[in-house]
Every structure is written in C-alpha cells, then in structure tokens.
Amino acid sequence: MKILHICQFLGIGGLEKVLLTLCQEQIEHGNEVSLFVYDKDQRWVEKYMNAGVNVINNYQKCEGYDFRLLNKIKEVSLNYDIIHTHDLNPALYLAPLSFIPGAKLSFIHTTHGMEHLKTRPKTRLYEAVVGMCASKIVSVSTDFGNYYLKQPLTKNRKVRLINNGVEQTLLPERSPKKLYCEEFNLNPKLPLAAYVARVGPMKDQKRLIDIYNNSEHQLLIIGPSSDLSYYAACKRSSKKNIVLTGARNDIRNILGGLDYYISSSKHEGLPISVLEAGASNTPCLLSQIPGHEIFNIEKECVMLFKEDENPLDRYSDLLKKKNVLVKNFKDEITEKYSSKTMFKRYHSVYKELLAEKC
Template identity: 25%
Template sequence: MKRIAHICVHVGNGGGGDYIRNLIKHLSHRYEFHIFSPDVENLTSFIVGKNVFLHKINTKRIDLCTFIRLTNILKKKKIDIVVSHGKGAGIYGRMTGLILRLPTFHYFHGFHYSHLSKMGKTLYLASEKILQYFTSLYCFISQSEAEKVGSIVKIKNHKIYVNPNGVDTAVFHPSENLTAEPRAIYLARNDAIKNLKDFARLAELSSMSHSNLMFDLVGLDPVELIDPPGSLREIINQAKRLGNFRVLPYSADPKAILAGGRYYVSTSKGEGLPLAVLQAMSMGLNCVLTDVSGHCDLIEHGRNGYLIKKSDYYLNEILDTINALENDASLRVFIGNEARSTVIKKFTHVTHFDAVAASYEDFC
C-alpha cells in the first residue's frame, strides 16, 4: 500500500478540513495516509478503522526544529509522495520532499496574497517562484485558479494539473425546504479573503428596504461567536440587532444547514473551487456570488446562478438579484435545477477522487 503524506495548515472548520475528510473517506482503503497539521485532533473520531495516522505539527510557523522533526517522520514512515496544502505547509512539504528526494504535490486552495504587506507579497511570490523548481505537480481545483497562479508564478505547463472539486450528489440533494422562508446562507471561516463584513452589511441593507429576507453566517468557532475579532465584532453585532441576521458555529453536517436556505450568497474576494458552493448547487439553492476565481468556473450567469462583479454598489446588486428571484418562483426552480445539473455533469466526488488516485499512481 502506497504511503501518502498530507501536510496541512489546518484540518478544522472550512473547506480545507472538509477536503481532507472527504479524501480519507474515499481513498483510505487504497492508500495509507499520514496527516500533518496543528489541529489534527479534529480528525481523531473520523479516522477510526481507516488507514490514517495523525501527526500534530505546527505548520503555520517556519522553524528548523519543526523541519527536522517532519523530515525524520517522513523518512521513518517511508512516505512515497508528499502533498502540501496552503502557504506554510507548502514550504515544509516541498523542502522535505527535496531533502528526501520524494515527489511533491502542492495545493493552493485559493491563491491569496492581497492581504499581505508589500514586503510580505514580495517574499511570498519570490518563495513560490523558487519552490516551483522543487514541486513535481501543482494541483489546482479550478481552471481559473490555475490560470491566475500560472501567469503570476510562471509555472511550467507540464507541472499544472487541474482536477475540479466534487461533491456527493446523492447526499447533497434538493430539499423540500426550498419553498420555506427566504434565507440566504454563507458558509465561511473567519478569513479576510472571505469578506464576512460585507455579508453582514447585506442584512443591514436588506432591512432598510423592509425585506423579509433572512441571513445566516455559518462557520465561526465558539470563541468568535461570543466575541468576534476586531472590527468584525461591531458589524456583526449591529447586524444581529436587526433581527434578520444569525451567526452560527461550524457544522459537520452542511447539508442540514443548507436545507434551511433558499439562496447561497458569497461575498468572497477569491476562491479555489469552494465545496460549499458545490454543495449548495447540488441541493438546488440559487447561488448569488461575487465574480471571482473559483466562482466563475461554476456559474454561468443567469442560467445556473448569478455572478456579481465587485463595485461600490455590488451589495445592492446582490439584493436586487435576490428580490427578482423572490418575485419569480418558476425562475428560482429553473436556476436550482440547472445548478444541480451542472454539478451532476461536471463536479462529482467520484470523478475528482479517481483523478487524485491516478495522479498518485503516475508518481509512485
């Protein structure tokens, strides 16, 4: 049995953690997985009876001791391929792979650096341009992400591999609740790129027009629920006072959350290929999303959802789009059916993980 190491920044709340759980679920019968992350305890109950081993390592900080420890574990466990996910993990994964002469795969899961300082951007881009020489394969979960990174980092074409995310359409099927109260849902962790503030502002704008639309922000951890960080606190608390806005913790059962909604709304500034959107589409929700990487790979505007270009008035455009859908039930049904059809045709979990396994075999 081939041994695959996955080095992650986190495996808790959000798409990254969900991706690792799905990977384990679908491929641990074929491969022995070693998962390295600062929060591997989030997987403890999930791996029972599976060929999975957890290693708690702080991949968010770069230091020599961690590098030596990681290298020794990979060598001792006779790892065949090193796969890294995210920034810090990407440095560890590719450098240990270089030392041990192992194939190295890297996932960005969204190429985000706009929030960094000028110096931070320079260092990050410079490091990626160097690390590409030690990267066997860049794994992208959307074509738009591959094109964006490829043009900036100047990755050679033979190292670019695009395998779109996928979901289990038998699990994420349409809910009867789509005819219930109008509710917009956003599943997202607290990350600057997710732009949670603007989602909260939607509730305020909606209340000013006396709309009956409700908003659910799902994904903050228990501490953040009590005391949201920084400027997000004021905006969220103000939205909650309006009575049309709820903040809910991360759920291991996104289907149950999405079943209570009619719309999926994302104000994100950039994505890889978000699982939450795929899940919402598979369940027939009407998706109204920012026109950014990842979203544009999924949505054909006006056919299976809506893409809203960022502008000073884009929040108003999101609400206008939802209000138009509220006034046209037959259009909502059409958009929902087309969204699910798109996922069934192009974005299933079987297709995705079969391709993942094939990529392993190519390098083992």
C-alpha cells in the same frame, strides 16, 4: 498505494471538507491513507479517524520555521509512495527535502486558496519556491493554475487543474426550514439565506450585513473568524434578522433548509460551500468574481450580482429561474464536481508521478 497527506491545520473549512472527501474515496479504492497534521487547530481529527484515515498528530509546530518539524516530516514521509501537501506551509517544509541529499522526496502540492498573496505579499516568494520544488502542482481553479504557469521557475508540465468535488450520495433530503428558524429565533415565513465562509474582509460579510439590516430577508453567517476585530464589528452591527453562528458541523443540513444561498466573497478558488448548496438543490446568489463565474461557463447554474449591485434586487429573478438554475447546477456538479471525478483525476496524477520516479 500508500498515500500521506500533510496539512498545517485540521479545523472546519473548505480545505478540510475536500480533503476528507478525497481520503474517503482513496480508502474506498483500496489505498492506505495517512494524514500528518502539526498545528493547534485539529477539530476535525476525529472525523478523519472515523473515516479510516491514519492520523499522525504527535508533533506540534513551534513558532517560526521549525527545523525539528522538518526532520519529523522527513522521518514520516520516507514510508509512503505518494506525499501530498495542502496549502503553503507544509509545502515549505517539503521544498528543502526535495533536494537535500539522502532525502530527495518528490511531492504533489495542491493550492486550495491564494488570499495570502494579497494579505501577505512576501508569500509570493514562498510560492515561487514551492513552484520550483514540487514535483506536481494541482490547482483547484484556472486562475491559480495560470499563476503558477507564469512563475519563471515552474515548468508547465507540473501544473494540473483538478476541480474540488463533493459527495452527493450522502447529502440529506431538504431539511425543514422551520427547525433552523426555531433554533435561531427567526421567522419561517420570511426568506432565509446563509453564507458559509471564514468571517473576514476578503469574504466581505460586512457588506451583506449592511444590506440585510435594511430588509426583511434573514441571514445566517456560518463560519469561524479569520479576523477577530472584523468578526466583532460584524456582530455589533447585526440586527435580529442576522445570526453569526460560528463554526457548525451540520452545514449540509442547514443548506437544505434555506430559501437560497448567498456569497459576497471578493475572491474564491473553487468554493466548496457553493458546490454543497448546489448539491442540496438550493439556488445560489453569488458575487460576480472568477471563482463564481466558472459555474456559468456552459449554462446558467447560479445567479450573479455585481460589486455595486444590491444582491436582494435580484431575488425576484432568482425565484423565477429557481427550477432551471437548480437543475442545471445539479447536472453540472454530477458531471464535473463529484468526489469520484476528483479522485480519478488525482489518481491519474499520482500514477504519473510514480512512473517518473521509476
């Protein structure tokens, strides 16, 4: 099967990790996989190339809606059996190609996040267009899927739920905490946590900074900025026990050296960093939102804290339940959130689309 993935950026984030894992599984199963990326941030191109993905990045998008990019995507897409867009922007270029005479390209679209619906209300109209034009829509969470099912122009048969997956066999053994405490000038005798996410209001790092400033716990805030003024405010208000590391390429190693993982996010689809922490045998202390509650549906895998609660008040409970939580979450990841399970579910949707095109 010849598969073309299309995304706007290839920076350092959850989408890039999930997509790379999916590409690796697809290549391992004998598929020919390409990736078309067209905007400035392409920090992970080399990682994809090293994994055997044919990366097409010889066109850079202009400001606004770029009609030359529309023609470029049409030209590239005609050579593939499956076209798979990731997040909103590329889907808006495939949408007109799905009904233009001479093109009529069928495509699968995965929604990895929906923060834009709150920060940019006009994107609701764009999502409606995608819901109408995509041949299949894949949601990584029940909430995202329900959103599309409520769209008047989206047929129910289009929407599929496929959980993000993590590659477990490549995860390292637990890393020594001392190494990272030395790098960040922290105390290895005190509790060390990390939060991996783009730094911005939706992820609510500022709340954690205010809490950790008044504790002995130490916190690594890992990820690039999604809001420069917010990032600067976080940096200004952080004491010595809090380190904003920026983007890192060794996140899996860091996760293995923590006492616990924490997230204060206000909104998540299916957070890949939480899955990676769980796969690293690191207990998780997470905000009580639907994207985190999903992990506790069948058994308690993570510890949750409410919006008005100080998460560090739950730390002693986390330690008491640590072994049970870690085991439950590891089993849950193996059963539902492995890369191989993700691949099989996507492959099934691909075959369904090919059968409909015949």
